[in-house]
Amino acid sequence: MQVGSNKVTKLDKKHVKLGEFTLSTTVSVHLEGDIIFIPIDFFQLLGFSTSYDNGKIVKIDFTRKSSSGSGSSLDEAASLFPVKIGRKYGFMDKSGYLKIQPNFDGASPFSEGLAAVKVDDKWGYADTTGKIVITPQYHTASAFSESKAIVSLEDQNGVKFGYINNKGNKVGNIMYEFALPYKENFAPVVTGKYFAFLNRDGYIQIYKSFEDASSFSEGLARVAVANKYGFIDKSGSPAIPYQYDKASDFSEGLAAVSLDAKWGYINIENTTIIPLQFEDASPFSEGLAAVKKGGKYGFVDPTGKIIISPQFEKAGSFESGFAPVQQSGKWGFINKQGNVVVQPQYDFAYIERGGMFHVQNNGNNLYIDHQGRFIQPLNEKGEEINLVNVQGKVIEVNGNLLNLEVPPALVDGSTLVPLRPILESLNLKLDWNAAKQTITASKDGLTILLQINQSTATVNGQQVALPVPPQIINGSTMVPVRFISQSVGAQVDYTPYSPVEFDVDLFTSLNITNNKEIQAFFLAKENYEEAQLHGAAATAAAEETLYSTGEALLDVQDNLLKEVDYKFGKLIDAAPQNAGVYIQYAILLNELGHLFEDNSIYGAANMIATEAGKIDLKAFHFYQLYEADLYGDDAEIDKKYQVAAAADPYIVLNHVLKSDHYYEAGLAFSKMDSTKDYAIYCLKKAAMLEEATIANKAKQLLASKYKIQQ
Incomplete structure (x- = not known):
C-alpha cells in the first residue's frame, strides 16, 4: 500500500506481483500526523468480518485468523462438511468423523460459523454444535457473506428474496425478485425489471436501471446498460464505460471482458493487460485464470502467458492449489503444474473450502481426498457408518437406491435380501465358488464366508448362526436381512410394504x-x-x-x-x-x-x-x-x-x-x-x-x- 492511494498490490513470497486491488473509491490510505489510516475495506479484503454500528463503533473480528491452539468457531466451521447419512444430513470433519448428527433434511456448507439447514421443508441455520440458531422458516437460504444471508419466502404471489443478519433479523424487506450476496457493504437486487444496490442497512442506495449486475469486487461492480457491460464505483458512477459485450468481476486486479466474441483482460483503469484473443475467459484465482483457445481450456498467468496448455473441455478456478477440469465429459482435478491428480471420472466436481474435493456421480454427492480416495463417514470409534434401509421391496445403502434384479423376499417368516448388491455397495469384493456353492466377501479387516443352504456363516473366523440359510432365488443369493448387521456392522432398518395388487x-x-x-x-x-x-x-x-x-x-x-x-x-x-x-x-x-x-x-x-x-x-x-x-x-x-x-x-x-x-x-x-x-x-x-x-x-x-x- 502507498499513502494517498486506494490501491493494494498483492505479492508472493518472492515479491512477484500477483494482482492489484482497489479498497475504496472515496477513501485512500492516508496520514494524519504520524498515524496511518487504512479503510475498513482492507480488513474485509483479508477475510475478516467487519461492522460499523450507528456511525460510532467499528468492530473487526480477528477470530478467523487466530493462531490459538483451541481454534475459533470459524476455524471449526471451515473444517465441517455436510454429509448425507441415509436420508438425513449431518456434518463431518476432513477425516470423515461425524461431528454433527444427521438430523436435517438438507444442509449447506458453513460460512461465517453458520450453515443453512433444512427441517420439514423449511430452511434455517445451525451453529457448529448442530444447534438451530435461526428457526427454519424460509423457502431458500444462502451462505452468509459479510454477516448477511439471502433468504426467500414463498406465498400466493410467488417467491420473494431479501436478507437477514446472523442473529436472524431482517435487513430491509424480503421483497425482491432476485438477490446476490453482500460484498464490500453492498448487495445487488432485482426490483421490478432492473437491478439496484442495497447499502449495508438494506436500503436502496444505487438505482440506475441496470439490466444486469454483480456484487462489488475490488471497489467496482459489473453492470449492464443498453446491452453493454461496464463497471460502476460505490457512488453509482461509471468507472469503466459501458462498452463490452460481456464481462466478469474484478479479481486479483484484472477483469475478463469480451468484444466481438473475443475475450481478454483489463485492469481497473480500463487498460488492456491481456489482449482480447480467447474464446472464453474466467476470473483470476491464485494467480491463474482459465481461458479457452482452439476449443479447449487452459490457464494463463496475469501477463497472458499460457502456463497450462489448452487441453480440457471445461475448467474451473484454482483453490487451495487445485482446479476441477473436464475431459471426455467427466470431471477430475489438476494441480498448478497442470498434472492430473484425480482422473476425470465424475459427473461434476467442486473444491470445498478446507481443501476437500466434492464430486457427484449418478446424482450422489461424495467427498474424496487429494489422492482420489473416498472419505467415508465415521462414528466416534472410527468405524464406518453404514445404513441399510429395507422398505418393502426397496433397498437403500447409505441413502443410495439399489437397482435390484431380485427384490427382498419373505421366507419362513424371515426377510431375505440379495447379498451381492448390498455388500458390493459397501465396497466388499465377492467371489463365488460354484462347485462348493460358497460366497467369500472381503475388504480390509473383514472376511465373510457363506454357503448355500447352510445355517451358519463365518465372519472373521467366528461362527454366526442364521435364522434361515442362504438360498438362491431367481439366480440371486439371498440372506436374512439381520445377517447384514451381524457381518458388516451396518445399521439395518426394515419396514414392510404391501403394494395393492388387483386379485x-x-x-x-x-x-x-x-x-x-x-x-x-x-x-x-x-x-x-x-x-x-x-x-x-x-x-x-x-x-x-x-x-x-x-x-x-x-x-x-x-x-x-x-x-x-x-x-x-x-x-x-x-x-x-x-x-x-x-x-x-x-x-x-x-x-x-x-x-x-x-x-x-x-x-x-x-x-x-x-x-x-x-x-x-x-x-x-x-x-x-x-x-x-x-x-x-x-x-x-x-x-x-x-x-x-x-x-x-x-x-x-x-x-x-x-x-x-x-x-x-x-x-x-x-x-x-x-x-x-x-x-x-x-x-x-x-x-x-x-x-x-x-x-x-x-x-x-x-x-x-x-x-x-x-
Missing part, C-alpha cells in the same frame, strides 16, 4: 365375462352408437333394445353387489384390522363402478378405501395410485403421485416396482427437493423401460433438471 381371481369368480345379460347390454350399447349414424328409425329401434337390456342389467348389478358385500363382509368380520382386505374390497367395487358406469358404486369404493386408510394410511395411498394408473388423466395421475410421494416416498417406490409407472413416479419426485435421488432413479428406469414417447420425456427431464444425459 383377478376375485373379479372372474363373479362370472362377469360370461354373464349373458352383461354381454347383451354392451352389445346393445355398441349397436345404439352405430345406429345414431343411420337415421331416426334405426336409432329408435336400437334405443328400445338398449333400454330393455339395461333393465335386465340392473338386476345383475344388484345381485353382483350383494354377492361382493356378503363375501367381503365375512372376511372383514374375521380380520377387522386387515387393511388389505378393505383395499381388495374397494378395488373390486371400483372395477364394478367403472364397468357399470355407476358413480354410486365408485363412491362406495372410495369410502371403503378411506376406512382402510384409518387402519393403515399406506394402504389408502396404494389404492389412490392404483386408481390413478387405470383411470386417471394426466392431471389426476400427477396429483395423486405427488400426494403419495410427499406422504411416504417408499409407497410410490414399492408401487412402481409392480406397476412400472416409473415416469409418473420420477415426475412427482422431481417436484420435491428432498426426493432428488428417487427422481433420478425412477427417470433413469423410465428412460430404459418405458415406450419411446415416455422414455424421451424422462430423458429430457433428466437432462434439463439434473444435467444427466441418458
Whole structure:
C-alpha cells in the first residue's frame, strides 16, 4: 500500500506481483500526523468480518485468523462438511468423523460459523454444535457473506428474496425478485425489471436501471446498460464505460471482458493487460485464470502467458492449489503444474473450502481426498457408518437406491435380501465358488464366508448362526436381512410394504365375462352408437333394445353387489384390522363402478378405501395410485403421485416396482427437493423401460433438471 492511494498490490513470497486491488473509491490510505489510516475495506479484503454500528463503533473480528491452539468457531466451521447419512444430513470433519448428527433434511456448507439447514421443508441455520440458531422458516437460504444471508419466502404471489443478519433479523424487506450476496457493504437486487444496490442497512442506495449486475469486487461492480457491460464505483458512477459485450468481476486486479466474441483482460483503469484473443475467459484465482483457445481450456498467468496448455473441455478456478477440469465429459482435478491428480471420472466436481474435493456421480454427492480416495463417514470409534434401509421391496445403502434384479423376499417368516448388491455397495469384493456353492466377501479387516443352504456363516473366523440359510432365488443369493448387521456392522432398518395388487381371481369368480345379460347390454350399447349414424328409425329401434337390456342389467348389478358385500363382509368380520382386505374390497367395487358406469358404486369404493386408510394410511395411498394408473388423466395421475410421494416416498417406490409407472413416479419426485435421488432413479428406469414417447420425456427431464444425459 502507498499513502494517498486506494490501491493494494498483492505479492508472493518472492515479491512477484500477483494482482492489484482497489479498497475504496472515496477513501485512500492516508496520514494524519504520524498515524496511518487504512479503510475498513482492507480488513474485509483479508477475510475478516467487519461492522460499523450507528456511525460510532467499528468492530473487526480477528477470530478467523487466530493462531490459538483451541481454534475459533470459524476455524471449526471451515473444517465441517455436510454429509448425507441415509436420508438425513449431518456434518463431518476432513477425516470423515461425524461431528454433527444427521438430523436435517438438507444442509449447506458453513460460512461465517453458520450453515443453512433444512427441517420439514423449511430452511434455517445451525451453529457448529448442530444447534438451530435461526428457526427454519424460509423457502431458500444462502451462505452468509459479510454477516448477511439471502433468504426467500414463498406465498400466493410467488417467491420473494431479501436478507437477514446472523442473529436472524431482517435487513430491509424480503421483497425482491432476485438477490446476490453482500460484498464490500453492498448487495445487488432485482426490483421490478432492473437491478439496484442495497447499502449495508438494506436500503436502496444505487438505482440506475441496470439490466444486469454483480456484487462489488475490488471497489467496482459489473453492470449492464443498453446491452453493454461496464463497471460502476460505490457512488453509482461509471468507472469503466459501458462498452463490452460481456464481462466478469474484478479479481486479483484484472477483469475478463469480451468484444466481438473475443475475450481478454483489463485492469481497473480500463487498460488492456491481456489482449482480447480467447474464446472464453474466467476470473483470476491464485494467480491463474482459465481461458479457452482452439476449443479447449487452459490457464494463463496475469501477463497472458499460457502456463497450462489448452487441453480440457471445461475448467474451473484454482483453490487451495487445485482446479476441477473436464475431459471426455467427466470431471477430475489438476494441480498448478497442470498434472492430473484425480482422473476425470465424475459427473461434476467442486473444491470445498478446507481443501476437500466434492464430486457427484449418478446424482450422489461424495467427498474424496487429494489422492482420489473416498472419505467415508465415521462414528466416534472410527468405524464406518453404514445404513441399510429395507422398505418393502426397496433397498437403500447409505441413502443410495439399489437397482435390484431380485427384490427382498419373505421366507419362513424371515426377510431375505440379495447379498451381492448390498455388500458390493459397501465396497466388499465377492467371489463365488460354484462347485462348493460358497460366497467369500472381503475388504480390509473383514472376511465373510457363506454357503448355500447352510445355517451358519463365518465372519472373521467366528461362527454366526442364521435364522434361515442362504438360498438362491431367481439366480440371486439371498440372506436374512439381520445377517447384514451381524457381518458388516451396518445399521439395518426394515419396514414392510404391501403394494395393492388387483386379485383377478376375485373379479372372474363373479362370472362377469360370461354373464349373458352383461354381454347383451354392451352389445346393445355398441349397436345404439352405430345406429345414431343411420337415421331416426334405426336409432329408435336400437334405443328400445338398449333400454330393455339395461333393465335386465340392473338386476345383475344388484345381485353382483350383494354377492361382493356378503363375501367381503365375512372376511372383514374375521380380520377387522386387515387393511388389505378393505383395499381388495374397494378395488373390486371400483372395477364394478367403472364397468357399470355407476358413480354410486365408485363412491362406495372410495369410502371403503378411506376406512382402510384409518387402519393403515399406506394402504389408502396404494389404492389412490392404483386408481390413478387405470383411470386417471394426466392431471389426476400427477396429483395423486405427488400426494403419495410427499406422504411416504417408499409407497410410490414399492408401487412402481409392480406397476412400472416409473415416469409418473420420477415426475412427482422431481417436484420435491428432498426426493432428488428417487427422481433420478425412477427417470433413469423410465428412460430404459418405458415406450419411446415416455422414455424421451424422462430423458429430457433428466437432462434439463439434473444435467444427466441418458
